[in-house]
Amino acid sequence: MRHFFGLLVGLVMTAVLLVGGGWAVQKAGVGVTTLPVESGPATWTVLGVMAGIGLFFGLVAAGRVSPVAAFIPSMVLLSWNVVYALDAKRAAGMLSDLVSFHEGLGPAGQGMALLLANGVYALLGVALFVPILMPSRWSGRARHEDDDYE
Numbered sequence: 324m325r326h327f328f329g330l331l332v333g334l335v336m337t338a339v340l341l342v343g344g345g346w347a348v349q350k351a352g353v354g355v356t357t358l359p360v361e362s363g364p365a366t367w368t369v370l371g372v373m374a375g376i377g378l379f380f381g382l383v384a385a386g387r388v389s390p391v392a393a394f395i396p397s398m399v400l401l402s403w404n405v406v407y408a409l410d411a412k413r414a415a416g417m418l419s420d421l422v423s424f425h426e427g428l429g430p431a432g433q434g435m436a437l438l439l440a441n442g443v444y445a446l447l448g449v450a451l452f453v454p455i456l457m458p459s460r461w462s463g464r465a466r467h468e469d470d471d472y473e
Contacts, residue, residue, distance in 0.1 A: 329389025336383050337396040339376055340447060345434030347372045384451055390460040393451045400448030407439055414439065 351369045383392050407414035418432045438444050454460060 326389045326391045329391035330395065332383065332388055332392040333395025336379065336392065337399050339379055340396055340400070340444075341435055342431045343372060343376050344438060345431035345436075347376065347434065348437055349430040349434030380447070380451075384454055387460070390455045390457075394455050397448045397451035397455065400444045401452065403439065404442075404445040404448065 347369050350365065351373070382388075383396070386392075403414060403417070406417070415436065418436055
């Protein structure tokens with residue numbers, strides 16, 4: 324049951340990293356050479372989304388939910404980077420499928436392309452993969468039997 328819950332958390336984490344991170348990066352104007360000077364409600368919203376993604380990332384990477392929760396997004400991010408390294412057009416084609424799914428995801432697709440091209444997804448994929456290698460993550464919590472003896 325723990326690993327099934329980890330699977331669900333991993334799927335949500337993948338969507339949050341890809342779509343939420345791409346949207347926040349594009350709305351923050353990171354692709355622009357200079358950052359916007361003015362701050363307003365939109366800037367605070369973007370920073371809040373980025374902080375929430377970072378918090379969720381940290382909980383998945385360091386938490387004891389299940390290693391599957393970190394394995395799913397790490398494999399998606401790392402395999403997408405391999406596709407990008409082998410054939411950048413094909414990796415960009417995956418983005419166009421996402422953008423055609425819903426018009427509101429247009430900024431997310433542009434931000435995801437920026438994160439993919441700059442290697443941020445490779446960094447996040449490796450950061451999520453390293454905790455999977457720890458054997459203690461795969462074992463369940465130690466169950467203390469009634470060890471009371473006199």
